[in-house]
Amino acid sequence: MVFQGLADRLQQTFSKLKRKGKLTEADVKEAMREVRLALLEADVNFKIVKQFIDKVKERAVGQEVLNSLTPGQQVIKLVNEELTELMGGTQSKLAISSSPPTIIMMVGLQGAGKTTTSGKLANHLKKQNRRPLLVACDIYRPAAIKQLQVLGEQLDIPVFNMGDKNSPVNIAKAAVEHAKHHGNDYVIIDTAGRLHIDEKLMDELVAVRDNVSPDEILLVVDAMTGQDAVNVAESFNEQLSLSGVVLTKLDGDTRGGAALSVKSVTGCPIKFAGMGEKLDALEPFHPDRMASRILG
Numbered sequence: 001m002v003f004q005g006l007a008d009r010l011q012q013t014f015s016k017l018k019r020k021g022k023l024t025e026a027d028v029k030e031a032m033r034e035v036r037l038a039l040l041e042a043d044v045n046f047k048i049v050k051q052f053i054d055k056v057k058e059r060a061v062g063q064e065v066l067n068s069l070t071p072g073q074q075v076i077k078l079v080n081e082e083l084t085e086l087m088g089g090t091q092s093k094l095a096i097s098s099s100p101p102t103i104i105m106m107v108g109l110q111g112a113g114k115t116t117t118s119g120k121l122a123n124h125l126k127k128q129n130r131r132p133l134l135v136a137c138d139i140y141r142p143a144a145i146k147q148l149q150v151l152g153e154q155l156d157i158p159v160f161n162m163g164d165k166n167s168p169v170n171i172a173k174a175a176v177e178h179a180k181h182h183g184n185d186y187v188i189i190d191t192a193g194r195l196h197i198d199e200k201l202m203d204e205l206v207a208v209r210d211n212v213s214p215d216e217i218l219l220v221v222d223a224m225t226g227q228d229a230v231n232v233a234e235s236f237n238e239q240l241s242l243s244g245v246v247l248t249k250l251d252g253d254t255r256g257g258a259a260l261s262v263k264s265v266t267g268c269p270i271k272f273a274g275m276g277e278k279l280d281a282l283e284p285f286h287p288d289r290m291a292s293r294i295l296g
């Protein structure tokens with residue numbers, strides 16, 4: 001499970017704290033030193049780790065905590081609260097347009113899970129009795145169009161496709177018109193990815209954005225890539241002003257640093273987590289539940 005290493009270490013640290021009963025300032029400092037190491041090992045951005053530890057320490061050495069009957073529990077509660085805050089506080093829901101269709105543009109590097117996540121998201125919406133339309137805008141890889149079509153067939157969700165002879169801007173615009181005429185209340189645009197960020201890709205994504213004014217621009221990032229995922233998110237956000245992030249492959253044994261850093265570094269909330277290859281393996285991201293999972 002993602003975060004297993006972090007969870008194991010924190011739980012170990014905290015069971016020591018709990019056993020102690022009364023705590024001194026030195027005990028709290030020692031525990032925070034261990035939390036700091038655990039977070040760094042989980043690949044959390046070091047600046048964020050520092051801020052996090054400073055915050056918890058400041059709150060934890062207060063007399064209220066140290067003099068309480070269960071100081072260990074109080075410290076754990078603080079860590080839980082701050083971890084939740086770090087991951088965005090409350091759950092950040094998908095936008096909904098007051099004049100349908102709601103347009104969701106999916107962006108990300110090749111291999112991050114963009115096409116799969118587009119399908120999963122459409123499936124998620126369909127289960128809520130929505131009528132999503134998937135749009136194939138990755139014109140550079142014929143296989144990507146095919147992949148989306150196959151997903152659409154599996155899920156019984158329509159896929160809008162104009163082949164690879166039209167520009168992504170034209171395809172996206174035509175898809176929105178199509179949705180309006182066919183009662184689709186969500187349009188999910190699967191855009192092209194590259195192995196690395198390049199200017200041409202960004203220009204194209206900006207052009208699509210400017211032409212269809214999406215309600216959501218969701219960046220799909222692979223949590224397995226650790227801090228790289230955070231750097232990718234920063235770059236995409238600078239150019240496109242993202243509305244949210246989907247972290248994929250959280251089912252793997254990733255160290256989890258990306259999940260803990262991305263909101264704080266980019267300001268973009270994590271809206272969903274990909275938990276597997278299957279088409280129902282997408283979960284709305286709940287910071288509080290994730291924090292509780294880490295702390296056991």
Ligand code: GDP
Pocket residue numbers: 108109110111112113114115116117193247248249250251252273274275276277281
């Ligand atoms: P794209 O190039 O960004 O469109 O990436 P794809 O959607 O083709 O996904 C790349 C690979 O990642 C595929 O083998 C997917 O099955 C896999 N994948 C996507 N999301 C997840 C996830 O949440 N967990 C796991 N384990 N695999 C995933």
